[in-house]
Amino acid sequence: METSGLGRDSITIRDVAIHAGVSIATVSRALSRNRPMSPQLQEKVLASVDALGYRPNLVGRALRQKKTSTIGLIVPDLENPFFSALTQEVSRRFSKSGTDVLVISADNSLKLELRAVRAFLGRQVDGLVMIPCDEIESGESVHLASTGVSTLQLDRFVDGVDLSFVGCDNTAGMNLVIKHINEFVDETSHPVIIIGGGGSTSSGRERLQELTFHRPSSLVFDGNFSFDWGRQAAAEILSKGIRSGTIVTTADVIALGVTSALTTTGYSVPKDFRVIGFDDVGVAYLAHPTLTTVSQPLTDMADSIFSFMITNPQSSQHQARRIFWPELVVRESSPALHI
């Protein structure tokens, strides 16, 4: 029976102790089952806990125990469906164990990213997972993180920082794409057009590099990982007088933007342009036409992160790099055969 909404949570372990007529140590033990105690005493304490509606103050506990049962996850942009899917997957994995996953979005800003690191470090998270904004500029953030807590880079890594990493083999992924387009691109006079994005991120760079390496004479546009850039790139292509071709992008969000701009301008995908993405976000299958893309094993990656975090007891020698194999998913936007 609450008296009013003003119910401040001032009920502390001391109140419970008084109510039950025991010491606070006993209350703590009754709750944590840290040491065996007589059942009737435990019962009495638990009854008081219920009666008072006591909720332990995790801040006090964290201070004493020097652990928070929390890991932090810093993502560059939640509006990118790939990152939100990844976030969801990681949260889901950790929620099975007792640790909570707290998420901060850096909103693609280096300043906010650094601030997020500080926030998590200050709050003494037990582990930190971050998808760095920039392959170079995020160095400060990532380094700072690594000095304070067991840190793991996800999907992207920072150049020169010797830190554990979980991601997919972007080069292999792009090779699947190359092999795929080789099936038809040489037999047509259609050009290959490459639309990069996130060139300042390791995954964006790796993907783009592999593409330009195998298709050096292609037209290349570079921007960032966003719908808007895809749309804009499509406009640039058209403005150059190009009316058909195979468009390979470094991310689904870009590919979706490209497709959107092309089809609303009256061009057909895949008849005029074939379009290929990367990541296999949920909407890739929903788009019209459905998008050919490269799929990453998100669940396996989340598992890997989890086992790294519980296994790795701050031992910095354990600089593992877990690289997963992606898979090509051919869909309507780039059929294997001629049309």
Next chain:
Amino acid sequence: METSGLGRDSITIRDVAIHAGVSIATVSRALSRNRPMSPQLQEKVLASVDALGYRPNLVGRALRQKKTSTIGLIVPDLENPFFSALTQEVSRRFSKSGTDVLVISADNSLKLELRAVRAFLGRQVDGLVMIPCDEIESGESVHLASTGVSTLQLDRFVDGVDLSFVGCDNTAGMNLVIKHINEFVDETSHPVIIIGGGGSTSSGRERLQELTFHRPSSLVFDGNFSFDWGRQAAAEILSKGIRSGTIVTTADVIALGVTSALTTTGYSVPKDFRVIGFDDVGVAYLAHPTLTTVSQPLTDMADSIFSFMITNPQSSQHQARRIFWPELVVRESSPALHI
């Protein structure tokens, strides 16, 4: 110069005090500028802070100050682009002030939602914003939250709980849709088909109610807020032998699923079916055809949340309900005139 990666953050305010040859109180004051002090002393302390690379332990601070400069945000599902956009917007707004926004995804699970509330309450967040999973079943979570901290419901509310709320006027939004379809639907023989979703959430229910009220003789399907349900609903419609009509849905994710299924099956949107969504998520404009929908003023809503949180000093009388007006955005999926 770090000795090794093993750099535990054991440097505490005490170490700084010793290094600078002052008391810990002085260090604290030098950092917090809580009380004026001689510039040279401040300088000396700050130099030691830099030299040692001291980072304040926010857990200790929180315990003492009884505040964390943190608000918690609980969302039901990050993969729903509407929620990720909302999350992004709220984070952005708060990041301008000094408070960090920590996000937990409940993954559409009541159990995880309750756990998230406990996690945030225990961690003594200064405020809690939640988008409840269920209009009824989330009652326990929301009530618990409200007893511990200044809480705000966002986008959806729980029935019977007297708690502040920020959201949009779903009824008004649907009226805009009704008015829009009235422009053409009566002149054709095409049926109106309603695809609900999230019927166990307040916004889902409100939207569906308004639709069935004005179009009582329509076919109604009900499911949840997801791409998959949209796709499935489309299949059901087709299996009933319906080959044309106006499909009104209660969320963009559903509408996108519907459109996807219809177009891949060979039907044309908007020629055979017109489709209308709700929320105006980013991809609504990207879809092909672009989706007619109802847009919510996300930035204004985030502003409102912010001002509620800083204004409201736990005064429970301040049970504000801030309802925003949505806007109809007509796009290709349901052109105003006959085709």
Next chain:
DNA sequence: CTAATTTCGGAAAACGTTTTCCGAGACCTC
């Protein structure tokens, strides 16, 4: 029946901060 061992509750010390006191010196004011 005594001595050794176990059991189990409580007092108190941490954990890392901030902040309220104090008190010593400096600076006025008359």
Next chain:
DNA sequence: GAGGTCTCGGAAAACGTTTTCCGAAATTAG
């Protein structure tokens, strides 16, 4: 120059836990 008011640094208490240590009681062993 005495008395009063500032200024400003430090000691110590608090915040809410957990956990180490202690000691009393209970149990067992010889």
